[in-house]
Amino acid sequence: MMDTEVDRELLEKIADLVGKPVGAFNIRKDSGCDGRQSTEHIEITGKTDKAGIDIRIKDGTKGEQCHIPVIITKPGITEMVYNDFYVGTDCDVDIVAGCGIHNCGNEDSRHDGVHTFYVGKNSHVHYSEKHYGEGDGKGGRIMNPQTVVYLEEGASIQMDTVQIGGIDSTKRYTKIVCGPGAEAVITERLMTSGQQSAESDMDIVLDGADSKGRVISRSVARGTSSQRFKPCVVGNARCFGHVQCDSIIMDEARIQSVPEIAANCTEAQLIHEAAIGKIAGDQLLKLETLGLTEEEAEDCILKGFLA
């Protein structure tokens, strides 16, 4: 586990892991298991019918973490992985996922993953997922993650996704179905550069009375990269939904932002906002008057925007 410098760097980048993780974990490396540990309250088992794992979290589990990073260090790997999370009732847990690809070859490396969460009554899940690519090979670094979440009554999820850089192509799909009183908060941070492309589709379905859904998407597109966002919030009951997409566009990049709200109930209250713009000149000037160079000011603005 964590045999090489590349492994260690990738794991630190995507999961803030330094050394052996505390608590339950499963490290997937080059389509194999590179380490696994269950705890008294969190059991991780391998699937027998397809690639992936099942994570079962016992009722009442609180304050525990579960790390399930994926790293690909060899070129030419293409994998499809299914991870299912069964979270009991009255839990409060942190789940740290993420995928790092180091590709020094000429063949594409590709990770497709489907994470499905079944979150029990009154449980809270904080789910974070970082994606990162590196390596000087000509082979593409491709990731297509899908996250599907079913929230039972009073359950909630805070989902933070970050694509730090180095991913040539990504198509992300997120679906969250909220039961009565359930709440989903999704923050998405994305940076593309060069010729990279990124697409992110979301369906937040507010099925239960008094459910809430909030999407905050911030992105930066540089070079000739392209991005497309299509978050959709559907209100089927008395509920509140808010979609906010902000993008900074630079160089010759292209961004398409299509927030959508749909109400199927008169008591649904749904709002969407979307903005695309370049870095404002007065922001750069202000930071320059504080002693930053133009480049430093630009980095500072982007870092803050994506923080």
Place this chain on the structure above:
Amino acid sequence: MLELNHISYSVRDEGGELGILNDISLTIPDHQLVVFTGPNGGGKTTLAKIIMGLVRPTDGQILWNGTDITALDITQRARRGISYGFQQPPRFKGITVRDLLSIASGDSNLSKDRCCQYLTRVGLCANDYLDREVDVSLSGGEVKRIEIASILARGAELMIFDEPEAGIDLWSFARLTETFEQIHAGGKSTMIIISHQERIISLADEVLVVGAGAIQHRGTPEEILPKILADTLGSCPVMTKGGDGK
């Protein structure tokens, strides 16, 4: 010491060359508090921006502590001790008040106590504001006060404030004038304040009335305030006529 020698600034438009500033020369000794006042569109902000490097003069020379800084950019001037508080400060998504004060101070680990000192001097409580983003969730007055706090955190040798009172409520304004008095009494910084407020003008060592691209009057507040009043009434034909009424 700041010296401006024969500063001119003009722009080209369809009608030809339009002079914004015409051959302005002035010297501001160290640790003075100087107020630029005068009618809107008279050239005060342009003159202040020329000192910071935000606007390049079409002619003339700027000396700061004896060094010609005319060709230096904004960053270079900032690093030589010049700072500028904007009249309408920009907002930043994702950058918190603490971040901004840290950048301004040049100390990435700026303590909460230090932040608190700067914010208190502009009438804000650190507990309420430090972790807030300097974005549209803040009111115009709040952003303005944070802007002034950033200049205090910068602690530069030359502080330029463009209409610091604009958008600030009466109570905060009283606190702000106290802060300017304290900085002035501290004797470490030279201050240029663009203002129309009598209370701020009265703090100045020297007042410059900038109008029609030139320095029209300069002197102590006692000398200048009556002139401003006379000019204001004198320039209005209705007021003059009605005022005379005889």
